[in-house]
Amino acid sequence: MHPLTTQEIGDIYDRHFDKIYRFFYYRTLSREQAEDLTSETFTQFVRELKRKPAIQNPEHYLYGIAQFTFQAFLRSKYRQIKQVPLEVADFIKSVQTTLETYDDSAADLESIAIGYLDKLPDKQAQVLKLRIIEKLTPTEVAHRLSKNLNYVKTTQKRALKSIKQLIALYPPETLIN
C-alpha cells in the first residue's frame, strides 16, 4: 500500500465530506457543532495518514475516526456512548440510515420531532403538541392552558432541548425500528 497522494486524499474528502457533515448535523442539530466534529474528524484523519501512510482501507479508517469523534462528543455532552455502534461497518450503515431518514424538508424535520413527543415529560409534550400539531402561538397556548407566557416559553425551551438530546442519542431510525 503506497502512501496516499494529495489528490487521493482530496478525492476521499470530496466523496465523504458532505455525508459526514450531514450525519453530525442531523445528530447534533447544531451547525457549529457539526462543523467542529467534521473538522476534527478530517484533521485527525490526515494526521493519521501522515503518521501511518500505509493504511489499508483509508475510507474505512476515516469512518472509524468519525465514529470515535462522535462517541467522544456523546460521552462529553451526554455522558453516554452506547448509542454509537461499536463496529465501524455498523457505524457506516448508521450514517447511511441517518442520511436516508432525513430528506432536508422542514415538514419531515417536524414530523421527526413529533415522533419524540411521547418520550418527553408530560408538561413538555403538552406544550409542544399544541405548538406543533395544533399550530398555536405561544400566546394561544398560554391561554389554552391557563398559564402565563413565561410558562409556555420555558416549557417549550426545555422540550426542544430534550428533543435535541433524544435525537443525538436515539436517532429517528431507531424509533422506526
Added chain:
Amino acid sequence: MDTNLFTQLNPHQSMPSPEFKHRLRTQLLQQYERGPLLNLNFNTMLRPRLLTAGLMAGFSLVIIFAGLFGYYLPEQYNINLLQKIYAANSSRLSSEGNFLSIETAIIGGPAMARCGISNTPIHNGYAKFINSYYESEEHYYYKYLTYNEQDELVDYLLGRDNRTYSYDGGDHITELVHPRDSWEQRDTSTQPINNQVFGGMSDSRVKVISQDDKKILLSWESGRTCELSETPEVSHPVTVIAEVDATTLRLINTKYYLGTVAPENLFYTDTVKIEQKNIPVEEAEIKFNIRADYPDLEIRTQEIKPFSETINWDANTEDIVNRIKDGTFNLLVPNSSRVEYLGSRNYQNFLPPLELIQTPLLPQEEVWISAEQLLSFNTYYAVNSSDRQYGYRVDVLKPEATFEDYKSKKLSSRTYGEGDTVEAVGSISVKVNGQNITAIDNLAIQTIKYNGDKSTLTTYFHYIGFEYGGHHYVIEIYLEADNDESPEVLHEILDLRALDPKNSAELQEYIDMVDAHRTWGK
C-alpha cells in the same frame, strides 16, 4: 411551521457551507504536504482568527472611506422600537453592508454576584452582564463583571458566542478576542505573558516585587483585586505569585487565573506539570508537581523544596490531600481506570489549585477523563476510584477543553440549595451602534425562593424589539433558573429578516412577546 420554534432544525443548515468546506479542504491538503498539522477546528480556532483579520481590514476600509468622503456613520442609522415594526415592513434591505452592533448591559442583583471560578458569593455585590453582538462578525461577546458593595471589580468572565452560554458540556469558550475593548487574544499555551494584558481593567496599584524567568511576585493594596498589568519580559511558562493580604485575590497566569477566595482559603500556586510516559501496558505514570503553602503565606522569600513520592491509586482522599499539602507526588493511574476531579467542601481548605499539563494523552478509549481535563480551580481537589465518590463530581470536559471551558463549567456547576434565593436581572440597557435605544430600570426584578422543588424554578424572558435599517430584530433576554443550573443571563438576537414581511401573524407573535414583557417590573 413556526419558524421560531424549530430554528435549530432549520433544514438549510444541514448542508455544509461551501466556504467552510473549501477552506478545510485547502488547509488539510496543504498541511498534508507541508506539515505539521494544526488544529483546524473551524469554529474554535480558525474562524476567530479569520474574523479578527477580516474585522481589522474592514475597519481600516471604513476609516479610509470615512476620511475620503466625510461619511458619518451614526447619522445613517435609524433605530426605532419594535412598536413601529409594522410601518417598516416594506422598507427592508436598506442597511446591507453596514455593520450592526448591539450591546445589552444587564445589572444583576446580589444573587448574580458570584465569582466565576469559585462561585463565591459577594455579599451585597452586584454583577454586570454585558453582551455585545457584531453583525459583521456574527459573534457575540460577553463580559460578566462582578462588583462588591464598594463598586470594585472583583471578578470577571469573558467569553464569546452563544455556545459559550450553554454550559451543558462540551461547548467552547475559546480565545478572548475583543479588539474593541483592547482585550488581546489569549492563547492558552504559546503566548508569552505579554499577551495576557486586559486593557482597561487592570489596577495600576499592582506592583511587581520581583521577577525572573520563572516567576513574578506581585503585591497590591489590601482589599483590592488586581490583575497583572505590568508585563515583564518573560516567556512561557511563568509562575505568578501573589502576595496575599487581603480579602480578594486574583492572579493571571499564562494558563489560568485564580478567582477571589475567602481569607481562610488563601493559597498560592506554582505551575504544575504532568509528565506522562506513554506506557501502553498496565499503567501510565502521571507526575504532579504541586507546590502548596497553605496555611503558611510567607511566600515572598520562601524557597520551596520539592517533595516527591508515589501515591497509589487506591490511596484515600485525605491521604492524598495531606500529601499534596507537602509538595509533589506521583499518581499511578491504571489505564482502565477513571481519573475524576472531585470536590468536597470538607477538603476545601486544604487544597491547592492545580494546573495539569499532560503530554501525551493517555489512550482516549480507556480514560474517561484525561488528565489534561483536570484543570485548576481554586476550591479543592481529590482523586478517587470509579466506585468511590467524594463530594460532587465536576462536569466532564471535552479532551480539547481549555481553561476557559473550565471557568464556564465551574460557573454553572452550582446547584441550588433549599432556601437559596435566585434574583433575576435588576436593570437593562441596550445600545445599537453605540446609541442607547432603551434603558429600563427595575425591568425584571424576579426573586425566587427555592423551596427544594425544582419545578418552582423557571426561566424568565424579556424581549426588546427594534428596527434597524429596515430590518427587525428582537433581543430575547432570559434568566435561566431551572434544573440544576446556575442562574444565567443569556440573550439571543432573533433576526426577523427571515420572516415574510407580509405575514403579520408571525411578526405579531413577536410583538405580543415584546408587549407582554414591556411592563415587567413597572
